[in-house]
Amino acid sequence: MGSSNIRDLLTSFSPSLDFFAISSGDGRIKIWDTVKGQIQTEFADIVSTGGTNLFGKPEKGHLSVDYSCMKWLSLDKKKKRKLGSSLLVLGTGCGDVLALDISAGQLKWKVNDCHPGAGADGIVCKLDSMTGNLLGKFRASAKAISSMSVSSDGKILATAAAQLKVFNCSDHTKIQKFSGHPGSVRCMVFTNDGKYILSSAISERYVALWKLDGGKKQSACCVLAMDHPAVFLDSRCVDAADVDASGLYVLAISEMGICYFWYGKNIEELRNAKSTKLSLSLDDQFSKRQKIPTIFAAKLQGTAKLASAHIFLAYGLVIKPSFEKVIVHSGSDVKLNSSTVGSFYPSVSLANLKKGQFHITKCFLCCLACVSQVGSRIQMLVEVIGYLPNQNTNQWLRCVEVIVSALDRANAEDAILPIPKVLDFHHQKKKHQNSSIVTAEVMTDDVANSKRVAQAKEEKAFICYEAWSHGHIKPNEMEEAGHRPICMEDRLRTLGILDNKDDLTSDSVFDSMKLRGINIEANNMPQKKMRAAILSMVPSDAYKLLEVLISRWQSRSHSGKYVLPWICCILVNHGDYVISQEPVTQLLDSLHKLTKSKSTAIQSLLQLSGRLQLITAQIDKAVQNEGQTYLDDHDRLPARPRSVAEQMKPAQAAEGGPSEDGTKGSNLPHQEGRNRKLRRSHVSLDNRSDRKSVASSKRRVSPSRTLSNVNLSARPSMPRETEKADLRDKLNN
């Protein structure tokens, strides 16, 4: 394991960002594939491989190599994507320079003792990157050079000890020098236009920006503050010509593994710019012993738009870095989730397992699967825990954590069913004279279908969504039409299929207009008060109230218990007026029919209650014969059936009287009772849903229809049935 301190890490991205080289000071270089997130190659002990021995086995001696710096060079600027044209150049602590061809996996060249004493002499050497031949050297500084950078055009060279010096590459003449860093500079980089140098020294908590203008001014033109010393710098300067994203973008990584980002349109703005931080969110799972995941490498990939940039990051743990491209907007901090893959967990869950299992030396997988069934939904939790053979640390490696939820056939139970809507054809008709024939046809079809629903209640009848030939319609009109759907109910009403009288039952009309403050449901309204209220009304008003009451009773929106006394009262007090209206409205006739049908329904119930009374009487008798010991109970027992029977009547009345089921089932009182019970249970099950679903459930239990055994598997037809039931429900009312 390398050191967790990112100061000691050597990192470098390949020019195309496909690969990432990391060396943690143990002489090994790992190459990660940033696209796949996998390790690609590992170079250990490069020095002894290569050379003449073609197939010889490399000897293990990697610790003897001590790399001090690393840089991934691109040889051919034109073919950026070809990996073969890049070299990873490394410097060692003993003054050697070597170049690795990563794609070929071999040492390209090596210069022994290029810098005796690891560059402490302050000499800069120029090497041919293809061959490693020494092209030239000069003494740049009296002190050891701690950092060096070449501008992107290759013309200017900057070296830094404590003092920054800028040289012309061709003739090695000094152009400028900057002093201001007290310690030796750790990292230094040119901006890509070569106008500025960024630098940061050891134990300095800022990044200094120096302007290369050849002037005598020696102080930094801009200082960017950080919380911790920087270990890595990158920058991008976009020319003013590119108006969209012009400005200076600066990136730095601190010793603590936090990435800083600054943006400014120009130097003045950058000077005042606040840093944007990119950091990793730490989970609680990492105890203090654990290595803290950090951001250890970054590269400014490009600018997205003004004040934001694409940054390619390598973060996580050194043993398993993760790679991600993030967009950072200046001013909004970014928190990255650190991946837990490959990390070591503390021995928290150790207690869950028995001692015996520690004998296992190889990795084993423990698979805990718990399956809980919630209704039809099965939730699976599969957790796979791998055990590491490391007995001393007792660490756990959690390999996979998977939660898969599974749905079976009944996957659409909570799904929304389509809301039936059709388009307003009248509207369309006006609009498209040329397509009138089509729409007219559609309309008649529609009407015919609806009438069938109303009259015969046929199974096949459904509202069909018809449309017109799309050739006639222009896009904008289409959209217009599409956004103005009309409710099915309104549609039917305009066609005259639904009775307008239904409006009377609507609560708003009822409350405001007709009832005039009379509270029907007031439980114990004395007869006198009722009479007074009725008498105070104008006969025509009273007649209207009667209409309302009858329709209410019919629709079962109010039970007969409340409605009937009122009807009775009106008939008694305004009888003359009602009779005078009768030839026109046939109201009394319909009332008569209604009461008749109710009475037939009640008749069977009365029969039932009579039989029940008979049975209870017989039971009473039998109990009385048993003896005198439970006299107290006997006194109470006869009272109970009677009270049951008494309660039953209001209950039936409260039910509102079954309208059609009752008439049909009059010969079978037992079945009728069961039906009702069934219906009630359905109602309670579906109580969260609206009236529609109640209606559909009622249909399902109704024994007289063929459709009663609705196959649940016939899901797709459900919406239509619901809709049909809804229609019928309305029509029945």
Added chain:
Amino acid sequence: MISGGRSLVSSPPAFSNDAKKLLICHGNTVSIFSTSTGLQITELEGHKALVTSVIVVPASTPASKILCYCWTASLDGSIRYWDFSVPELMKMIDIQLPIFSMVIPSLFSQPVESDEKTRDLFAYVSIGVNKQDKQPNTSRGQIRKCNLTKSCLAGGVTLAETQEPEFITICLFGKYFGIRDKRKLRIWHVPEKDSERIEIKKMRLHHTKTLTILAFHPTKRIVAAGDVSGRILVWRGFGNRALSLSNRLKNGRLMTYEDERPGVRGDDDADSCTTWHWHSSEVKLLLFSSDGAYLYSGGKEGVLVIWQLDTGKKKFLPRIGSPLLFFINSPDPSLSSISCADNQIHLMKMPSMEILKSIAGIKLPCSVPEICKNSFSGFVFDCAAGLVAVCAENYCIQFYSLFDDREISQVQICERNHQPGDELTVILTLAALSLDGCVMSTVETRLPEEGIGGLVSLKFWMCGSQIKDFSLSTIIYEPHRDSGVSAIAFHPTRRMSVSTSYGGDFKIWVGNQDIQQKDKMLQKTRWTCHAVGSYKKKPMTAAAFSADGSVLAVAAETVITLWDPEMNVLVAVIGDSLECHTVQFCNLFPIHFENISNGLPKGDDHQPSSDQFMELFDGFEAVT
């Protein structure tokens, strides 16, 4: 337009002399890969058509092992000579006839101390000649001789004419080369001093079945051939009469042999012929080991069989996972490469037969049985990351980077082992990716056996990172009862998708965040059914969301229904039976609402961003 995803396995590759590089015919180029890292080092660009042969000039002395010269031949009719270390084109010979195969025997022959300083270098090429009769596109094969030094075809020398251009096989030291021609082998003996007009001795060996491949023993006069039924025939001592020995042996001695030649058919010129039969189908790969003690064979089963030549005993390397095509020995005895039909080349450590590195190309779209054919073309694009997801044969979806032209990852969709040649029981019928590439949805169909046991399941996969390491989020068995899923589409912005079925309904699925607090933070998305819709019970064949996600368009057989996906309200119905009859219409389902309502869904209404990808993939298909 960019192109990529070329086949790595169109022709056998070649190792460099130091075995550190592998030269692979890769479309119009020759790509050079490092054998130690499996990464591409460089490529030889110049050919204008598929490169069919690459021959590395062998090193005659140990010192010349670092020399990196090679000859390549291509269908564009040119032969080129390269220094592949630089890389640089040294020479080009244009013979203007498509070359399907090329061998240069004299490169491999033992260096003869010759008094002549320069001898002409001859290549034998298998070229395609246009037929003179009616079909102009079909070409006949010819084996011709080509003088590489003089850069021309040797005049008037046509060694053989075949129905189709054949692959020429050469023996390790260049003494013999041969082709298979239907049910016979044709073998030529290369004269030691080759010249333009020299007579080349030839012979034939016959078999009762169509032969597929042949191989020469490196040292002895043994030739092996595989046939379509999976048999391997090994002729020993071939060509005593017709080829080399006829000069030296007297006729009388030869006649005595004739009675005792087991297995040799008719008066074929061989001492004996043995037959081995293990492969159940056609033998595709046949090669002798470099020391000649073993014979490697392979075929559709994806199993490499190692035959001990003297005893006929077998060893196996199973589970390579794909039909085998080529097997190449390297100069390094511990390294060899094997090319598989799934566009992969494995580098193998030899005595132990373990796979060291794999060079993977794009997977070929798998062949789907006719019953499951629908609008799905076998690939989907991830426009956000520039990837294409290809359904591979081994129940995987391969993510292939279009810009980097390499494989990113593979996601195993079904929990099932893939053995090439097995009868398919599960088929990956559909795949779709969300616009941001974070959610993938797949449909797999388990084929019913004798009418029972068919199962359709819909899976939702989620991934968080760039690497496309998708993990299963939700599995829905029988999402539309017994009917198959015809299409999946994702909402452009939200975690919502729609699946349509031939059974006449569509379902809208939404992903809900589930947060579990059990000593660990788990955030998983669970997909549930949000809405169900149907239109007159018509089979739904395609679906698409509008660009802003406010309108869902579902094609119901002949019409298009437009829905509000949120409220599940039918908004409009457009189209008539005449114009949109077929499923093909649904393929071109325009993304933009305006285009739908135009009622002209015949144009290419791809979104601009996917446009280049479409073009690109055409290129992909053309090569692979």
